[in-house]
Amino acid sequence: MATESTTPSQKQLEGQFEKLEESLSTLKAGRSPLKSPYPNKFLTKTSNLTGFVVWDVDGRVGDMETQFKELKDMVNTTLSERKGQDHALELAKTRVTELERDREKLENRNESLRTALDEAKQEERQLRLELEKQQWDHRRQIDDLNRQHRDTVEDLSRQHRTSVDDLSRELDYLKEQETKEHQQRIDGLTRHYQQELEDERHKKDREIQELRMRMNNDNLDLESSLQKKDREMQEMRSQIQGLREELEREKSLKGSLQANISELSASNTTLEAKINSLRLQVEFLESDSKAQSDSFASMESRLQDAIRVAEEARQKLIKEETERRVLFNKYQELKGNIRVMCRVRPALDETEGEQAKMSFPDDKTSSEIVLAGPEEKSSLGVVSRKNYPFEFDRVFIPGTRNEEVFDEISQLVQSALDGYNVCIFCYGQTGSGKTYTMSSEDGMIPRATHMIYETMTKLKEKSWEYTMEGSFVEVYNEELNDLLTPHGSDSKSKRLEIRHDEIRKQTSIVNCKTVPLTSASRVEAMLEEAQQNRSVAATKANERSSRSHSIFILKLVGENTATGERCEGTLNLVDLAGSERLKHSQAEGERMRETQNINRSLSCLGDVIEALAKGSGHVPYRNSKLTHLLQYSLGGNSKTLMFVMVSPLEAHLKETLTSLRFATKVHNTHIGTAKATKKIKE
Numbered sequence: 001m002a003t004e005s006t007t008p009s010q011k012q013l014e015g016q017f018e019k020l021e022e023s024l025s026t027l028k029a030g031r032s033p034l035k036s037p038y039p040n041k042f043l044t045k046t047s048n049l050t051g052f053v054v055w056d057v058d059g060r061v062g063d064m065e066t067q068f069k070e071l072k073d074m075v076n077t078t079l080s081e082r083k084g085q086d087h088a089l090e091l092a093k094t095r096v097t098e099l100e101r102d103r104e105k106l107e108n109r110n111e112s113l114r115t116a117l118d119e120a121k122q123e124e125r126q127l128r129l130e131l132e133k134q135q136w137d138h139r140r141q142i143d144d145l146n147r148q149h150r151d152t153v154e155d156l157s158r159q160h161r162t163s164v165d166d167l168s169r170e171l172d173y174l175k176e177q178e179t180k181e182h183q184q185r186i187d188g189l190t191r192h193y194q195q196e197l198e199d200e201r202h203k204k205d206r207e208i209q210e211l212r213m214r215m216n217n218d219n220l221d222l223e224s225s226l227q228k229k230d231r232e233m234q235e236m237r238s239q240i241q242g243l244r245e246e247l248e249r250e251k252s253l254k255g256s257l258q259a260n261i262s263e264l265s266a267s268n269t270t271l272e273a274k275i276n277s278l279r280l281q282v283e284f285l286e287s288d289s290k291a292q293s294d295s296f297a298s299m300e301s302r303l304q305d306a307i308r309v310a311e312e313a314r315q316k317l318i319k320e321e322t323e324r325r326v327l328f329n330k331y332q333e334l335k336g337n338i339r340v341m342c343r344v345r346p347a348l349d350e351t352e353g354e355q356a357k358m359s360f361p362d363d364k365t366s367s368e369i370v371l372a373g374p375e376e377k378s379s380l381g382v383v384s385r386k387n388y389p390f391e392f393d394r395v396f397i398p399g400t401r402n403e404e405v406f407d408e409i410s411q412l413v414q415s416a417l418d419g420y421n422v423c424i425f426c427y428g429q430t431g432s433g434k435t436y437t438m439s440s441e442d443g444m445i446p447r448a449t450h451m452i453y454e455t456m457t458k459l460k461e462k463s464w465e466y467t468m469e470g471s472f473v474e475v476y477n478e479e480l481n482d483l484l485t486p487h488g489s490d491s492k493s494k495r496l497e498i499r500h501d502e503i504r505k506q507t508s509i510v511n512c513k514t515v516p517l518t519s520a521s522r523v524e525a526m527l528e529e530a531q532q533n534r535s536v537a538a539t540k541a542n543e544r545s546s547r548s549h550s551i552f553i554l555k556l557v558g559e560n561t562a563t564g565e566r567c568e569g570t571l572n573l574v575d576l577a578g579s580e581r582l583k584h585s586q587a588e589g590e591r592m593r594e595t596q597n598i599n600r601s602l603s604c605l606g607d608v609i610e611a612l613a614k615g616s617g618h619v620p621y622r623n624s625k626l627t628h629l630l631q632y633s634l635g636g637n638s639k640t641l642m643f644v645m646v647s648p649l650e651a652h653l654k655e656t657l658t659s660l661r662f663a664t665k666v667h668n669t670h671i672g673t674a675k676a677t678k679k680i681k682e
């Protein structure tokens, strides 16, 4: 259709085309300038000065022919195009018809659809109405339901509230019930427990009462036993006092008796002289007169009287010596049969080192020693020292002379003379003064023998005749050696054997040299000999003395010619090996053996003393040579004194404490009453 409007129709084109051909032929024929009915582009105009258009006809014809050709071509193409377009138009028209049909169909369809749509819309409207109605119904129903629900909820909540109220009431009630029950149960339990508590309290009160009563009884018992003990002590004190007084009396009696004896013996001598003169006179008078014979008779009777008085005095003296012995030994027994004394040696010189801190607080009885222990550092770094107090029968401060020490033990020597077995030990570490105390020039051994000689001489007046013999042995490595037999001699090779006489309670050593001690000088010689033999046995005498126990044995046998009494006592003076070896265990070989043996024998000594103190049936004497040898000088039939020797040096503090503890153990023991081996000659 557009082609129709824009493109010139075929007829128009053909008409134009003819016109053109015509004008072209005219032009060709006349070649007159003609006004061109066509646009300027097809014409070439030449102007001259007159203003007239001068046409170039040939040119113009040529141009026109060209244009015509061009136009013709154009028309041809246009025509062919027109044909194509027509065909296309035809096709389009067919298509349009088809489309028209389709459109109609579609319109029909559309119409039917529209109708359907209308119907649908109608239906929709109806449905919407229905829906609205239903919605309204629904809403109403929902409202109804909501209302119903609200009502139900309200009902339910009301019910719930009521039931909650009921339940809470019930709960309250139950709680109340439960509380009541609980309370009742608690009350019951409280009552029960209070009852139990009350019972328990009563029981405990009763028990306390009983305990109090028992305690009171115990206290009363204790008090009465204390009173008894006090009384006993008082009695003992008064006994001791009495004994002391008796001793004093006896001493004075002894003095007066001795004076009496001297007087009597003087008067005896004078009487004897008188008798002689009287005898002469008698002879003279016998030959003479009756008066002479009478005076002789009276003189004879006077003489008999004097002899009788002298004899009576002598008998009294002997009786009194016997009584003195009894009283003296009773006094000894009261002091205890095992005594421990402590002796602190003085510092020898400044090179020895720092001195330990010790004090002797009890200056009246001199029986205490207090040792300041080693320095101890607390966790806070405070350095302190602990005090260790010890109490013994006697404590000798440094500087005490051997003479004073001997005064204390002289009574034991006297006991040996009275027929008792006496043992005096020196215990302590090496260098603490054992040898100095026992065997130095004025030590216990020489002093004891001197005292024995003096007493023996005095006792002769009382008809006592004594013999004294001594032996000196050492225990080294659990072997007994005779210190009075020279080293290397034949007799030395003989083994020493210990023999006990159970009846006489005496010990003898087979193959051991025994020296009769007839004078004091003999004792000194014996001590020297022993010292020499000991020195030969060791490179250094001191070394050997610290590693072996030496025992000086004095046997005393006394006989009273007047009364027939006989007594046999032994005095053992023992210098023990250095006690510090108890601790040292690093020693090897020979030293180790020595150490073990010293350890064993010293601990055996402790065991024996402990067993005796406990009153054990079995006393382990045989566990070491030392205790075996001293069997009858330790225990029942003996008196024992232990000196614990103390070094004053700080360096020896630990050993000193150990020694003092051992000595305390011994001091706390009580050994049974000693008995003299006294016999009356039949």
Ligand SMILES: Nc1ncnc2c1ncn2[C@@H]1O[C@H](COP(=O)(O)OP(=O)(O)OP(=O)(O)O)[C@@H](O)[C@H]1O
Binding pocket: 344, 345, 346, 348, 399, 400, 428, 429, 430, 431, 432, 433, 434, 435, 436, 437, 542, 543, 545, 546, 547, 577, 578, 645
């Ligand atoms: N009381 C004292 N007064 C003065 N000096 C003493 C005293 N006690 C001991 N000594 C001296 O101390 C030193 C050591 O003493 P002693 O040899 O007696 O000790 P010890 O305990 O016997 O030693 P060891 O076990 O080695 O035989 C000696 O030089 C001795 O003279």
